[in-house]
Amino acid sequence: MPRFAANLTMMYTEVPFLERFAAAARDGFTAVEFLFPYEHPANDIAERLKVHDLTQALFNLPPGNWDAGDRGMACLPGREAEFAAGLELALTYAQATGCQRLHAMAGVVPEGVSSEQAHATYVANLRRAAGRCAPMGITLLIEPINTRDMPGYLLNFQQQAHDILAEVSAPNLKVQMDWYHCQIMEGDLGRRLEKHVEGVGHIQIAGVPERHEPDEGEVNFPYLLDRLDAIGYQGFVGCEYRPRAGTSEGLGWLKRYRTSETGNG
Template sequence: MTRFSANISMMFTERPLRERFAAAGAAGFPGVEIQFPYELAADDMARLARLAGVEIASFNTPIGNRAAGEVGIASLPRREADFRQHVVLARDYATAVRCRNVNVLVGVCLDGGNKDRCINVLYDNLYYAASELQAAGIRLTIEPMNTTDRPGYLINTLDEASAVIDRIGHPNLKIEADLYHMAMMEEDIPASLRRNLHNIGHVQFADWPGRHEPGTGALDLPAIVALLEAGGYGSWFSAEYVPSETTERTLSWYEPWRSAAT
């Protein structure tokens, strides 16, 4: 059974964060994801999800110091101890809210452009994080991001993410594949998904151009869902888009799957 979740950091923002769990549940989503949940106490978030009847599908480790240009610290030399603290925080948070997927933002290399050094730091940090989360029954993912929205980001395509995963060789490390970022990088989405399916652990989507809801651009979501399901993908499909109007008025794309689940 295909399961869809809604990213409540980007959707249902007409409401305060605490009310978005119930809004997503009322719209028929069995799950929600949230980019950075740490403003809520873990037990409070678990209670909100339980009352709304939704699972927590995924969230990110802390982003770091945005003002200093950090977009995750997993690749930053001299920040290894901070990264480990972030992993432990995310592990404990995920355990409390019963989330089984945590995503690490690999970040931008800020070490004077020494990309090789940043990559080596990333390898060590991801192996540590994958092991730490595996012991708690939580999967670790990394997300490639496009170079237009995230200039300097270290991993930009699914092939690059797969190369990192294959190099590290940890069974608990997978890809968070975002169809919007793939489109922005002009990847051949069906071919890239097929080629990297064995490494994909979580899927996000938004239409393109514009990053709005499916139906506003070129995304053929039913075809992508069918392709992944035929290949054996069995995890979440997470809507992560900027609604072009109020969220509830952008959900016509979801009706076939919502109807099939009821």
């Protein structure tokens, strides 16, 4: 059975952030992820993880100025030092929480910057960041994001991401395969998973097109989750969705899946 991680940025928003760890544990999650932890001291987060016996599966490097439109800095020429400083901050949180996966958002390509410039900056930053993470046993992740939710984002397609993996050539650089984004941009999720699984370091799920629970819409999630078991995927599956009407109330899909897996066993 896949190891599900509750995304505490999108889920359990009924309570303050630091209370979401307890809520996720009460609902049976053994792992959590979130976008950005930096508004809270690393030790406060580490304490919640320990008290509730939770694994920190993933979080993102600082994205830059989110309110001003930044969606990561890895591809932004001239901001290499800021990206490097953000990585160092993220590593302090990773050490405190025991997190072994960090997502480096590529960023929106700025006006006046060519795709070639953005790509070269991205590859150089990823190569340095992966090298910095490697001695600490941390995997660096990159994620293709759909152009509907994030126009102008550099990285949009699975093959594009895996080509970058080959170019950077760092064994601890992997792809964060979000089936929500992939379905919107490409579809053919099962075949893409089978083709790229060796380079996939994390998976995320959400219903398409509304980004609610993975129990409605275009994607057959029970089939795909079963495929993960069949191909031997060992990573986490992040539940990065916006609950329709209450987080705990919307977990019927997970209960049904766990019941079916127990029955099949």
